[in-house]
Amino acid sequence: MIQRFDRSDRRILTFPAVHPCEGISPGILLESLINLSGRICSFRSKYIPSQRKNAREVIRQIGILLMFFEEIREHVPSLSSSFVLCFSELHLTFQKIEFLLEDCTREGARLWILTKSHFITTQFRVLVRAMATALDVLPLKSIDLSREVKELVELVAKQSQKAKVEIGIEDEEELKRVIVISNQFENRFEPERCVIKKVLDFLDIRSWNDCQKEIKFLEEEIRLELNDGNVRELPLLSSLVGLLCYSRGVLYEDYDYGNSDQSDDGRHSLETLTCLNPEDFRCPISLELMTDPVTVSTGQTYDRISIQKWLGSGHLICPKTGEKLTSTELVPNSALLKLIQQFCADNGISLAKSRKKNRDVSRTIVPGSAAAAEAIRFLAHFLACRLCFGTVDQKNKAAYEIRLLAKSNIFNRSCMIEAGTVPPLLGLLNSKNPSMQENAMSALLKLSKHSSGTKEIMENWGLKLILRVLRNGLKMEARQTAAATLFYLASVHEYRKLIGETPDAIPALVELIKDGATCGKKNAVVAIFGLLLSHRNHQRVIAAGTIPALVNLLAISEKVELTTDALAVLATLADSVNGSSKILESSALPTVLGLLHSTTSRAGKEYCLSILHSLCLNCGADVISVLAKDQSLMPALYSLVTEGTSLAGKKARSLIKILHKFGETSSSGSIRQVLPGQFVHVR
Numbered sequence: 001m002i003q004r005f006d007r008s009d010r011r012i013l014t015f016p017a018v019h020p021c022e023g024i025s026p027g028i029l030l031e032s033l034i035n036l037s038g039r040i041c042s043f044r045s046k047y048i049p050s051q052r053k054n055a056r057e058v059i060r061q062i063g064i065l066l067m068f069f070e071e072i073r074e075h076v077p078s079l080s081s082s083f084v085l086c087f088s089e090l091h092l093t094f095q096k097i098e099f100l101l102e103d104c105t106r107e108g109a110r111l112w113i114l115t116k117s118h119f120i121t122t123q124f125r126v127l128v129r130a131m132a133t134a135l136d137v138l139p140l141k142s143i144d145l146s147r148e149v150k151e152l153v154e155l156v157a158k159q160s161q162k163a164k165v166e167i168g169i170e171d172e173e174e175l176k177r178v179i180v181i182s183n184q185f186e187n188r189f190e191p192e193r194c195v196i197k198k199v200l201d202f203l204d205i206r207s208w209n210d211c212q213k214e215i216k217f218l219e220e221e222i223r224l225e226l227n228d229g230n231v232r233e234l235p236l237l238s239s240l241v242g243l244l245c246y247s248r249g250v251l252y253e254d255y256d257y258g259n260s261d262q263s264d265d266g267r268h269s270l271e272t273l274t275c276l277n278p279e280d281f282r283c284p285i286s287l288e289l290m291t292d293p294v295t296v297s298t299g300q301t302y303d304r305i306s307i308q309k310w311l312g313s314g315h316l317i318c319p320k321t322g323e324k325l326t327s328t329e330l331v332p333n334s335a336l337l338k339l340i341q342q343f344c345a346d347n348g349i350s351l352a353k354s355r356k357k358n359r360d361v362s363r364t365i366v367p368g369s370a371a372a373a374e375a376i377r378f379l380a381h382f383l384a385c386r387l388c389f390g391t392v393d394q395k396n397k398a399a400y401e402i403r404l405l406a407k408s409n410i411f412n413r414s415c416m417i418e419a420g421t422v423p424p425l426l427g428l429l430n431s432k433n434p435s436m437q438e439n440a441m442s443a444l445l446k447l448s449k450h451s452s453g454t455k456e457i458m459e460n461w462g463l464k465l466i467l468r469v470l471r472n473g474l475k476m477e478a479r480q481t482a483a484a485t486l487f488y489l490a491s492v493h494e495y496r497k498l499i500g501e502t503p504d505a506i507p508a509l510v511e512l513i514k515d516g517a518t519c520g521k522k523n524a525v526v527a528i529f530g531l532l533l534s535h536r537n538h539q540r541v542i543a544a545g546t547i548p549a550l551v552n553l554l555a556i557s558e559k560v561e562l563t564t565d566a567l568a569v570l571a572t573l574a575d576s577v578n579g580s581s582k583i584l585e586s587s588a589l590p591t592v593l594g595l596l597h598s599t600t601s602r603a604g605k606e607y608c609l610s611i612l613h614s615l616c617l618n619c620g621a622d623v624i625s626v627l628a629k630d631q632s633l634m635p636a637l638y639s640l641v642t643e644g645t646s647l648a649g650k651k652a653r654s655l656i657k658i659l660h661k662f663g664e665t666s667s668s669g670s671i672r673q674v675l676p677g678q679f680v681h682v683r
Contacts, residue, residue, distance in 0.1 A: 017095035093131050135153065136161070185372075188374050208248055222234060242373070249405075295333050296331075298318040311328055376411070392433065395424075399440045402447075457485075458489065469481075480519050496531060506540050510549050528541055529568055550569060553566050564607065593633070596633075624658060634659070
């Protein structure tokens, strides 16, 4: 029996060949060898950017052996154990050769294969020698074959033994160019574009899309290296990503927005926010949920991996306050960690996934290599110039490049902000070109996740422009991205207050809740939730008609996350008497009761409980009498007492007590106080 390795899990330039089982039938082994040889020969028709000479020579030799294998088919019964042993060794070697050829022809890995030329040449040499060793002991004389075939096999054996497997001259030259280009970037010298173009042309990387495929492959390799705890290759991989990002942005005017958009947060996977990530639980550096919060000497708290990266890059100031750190000691914030762990458990959030995401984002605080850093800086200044002085198409492409570069890379965001891209991007929001407006808005969203980006946007009068897109954006995608941007701007206390005081801001978000797509509705709801962190905004949110819009959303939405976020906002508004009254006026009570029973979200159930509890406290008997008639309410409340959070359990017990008092009043037929200041009269 011959086992096959699952190719989908194989890392590039690894060769997990499986040795044929002992006692395997000669016929099965030979048939497998024939099939394997045929697959290797099929590489003749594939494009091989580098290692052409070595690959073609190996394919030629195996093509000759394939003729031998096919002719020997009729002699299977007479094959000796020596033949089986030789064929087993050839089978193992051929598997590795197939893996190597797959890698040499892999789309998106061309630059990486070129940089690993010496290693790959060594692998070809080792495999050719292994093939020669197996053929050398093949007992050809013991079997009746045509003289021509025997001579060909012997010729292959001799050629394999004496072959000079070396790196090609052209490969060597282009590899040297890559090294020179990388060194130039590292020394802050911008390479000649024609030299970069020559290397890419040699590898047949001739378009924006070709560059993007190479970048995606290298970024995935970086992720896998980090997962394996291997950092040896990271500087080289990072340098190549920097080179290709520079090339993609500078050398190629064409770009395929549609095909590449799936990697961004555009039409295919727009960025959506959630209320299930309280501001105090997010790291000020990465803006992700903290999994290991630590406090620095200024009293600010950060996720450990993010602040360690910050300090490791030579920064000795507090990222949030700008104050000089008197000590680099990191003190674990155990109390906050317990709150975060409880929050994650209550809301079904995976801490392991959050920790992985933090690691992926935090590693981008500093560049992977000096060459990568300078390549991005050169690119940032190029894009800033294009935004200011380019043609319409060039400005649009520059905005889209920034959108991609700043998607999940903190260092890239800082480079774009430092290069001065924010003011011209804000200017593009006035564009009558829908694609340009959307790209600019999305780029600004990415930059708003950086504290300097938020400041730049607000200091350059960006709020007014973003609100204009929110209300009258040329595409729905631009409007919902504007809502997400408001959320990040509102993460700063003074800006949260300013946004709330701007007359058009909250009404525009309410309009998006009413007529937006699911993503837009969600972003608008969460942006309002962020604004509610300032108590002064509560009345403004209520006055804008938010409550009826949210109640209507609850009635029609089938999206659990969207429903949960809407309930979170209503629960916050219900804390006030005015908010509770407006919720009651909106006929929301039956809807909230229904969701308490039907929603699959534990957080959603607890928000429903919070709303009902606030309505009872603020509106009294009018609400309590309705709840008392719902016979299924008590079981739901007792369930929350035993299975909910401590706060939910406290509210559930309080509501149970209120309903019991009401029941006692009803049965006695007297006037009794159910709540402070609330009386009911039962006949």
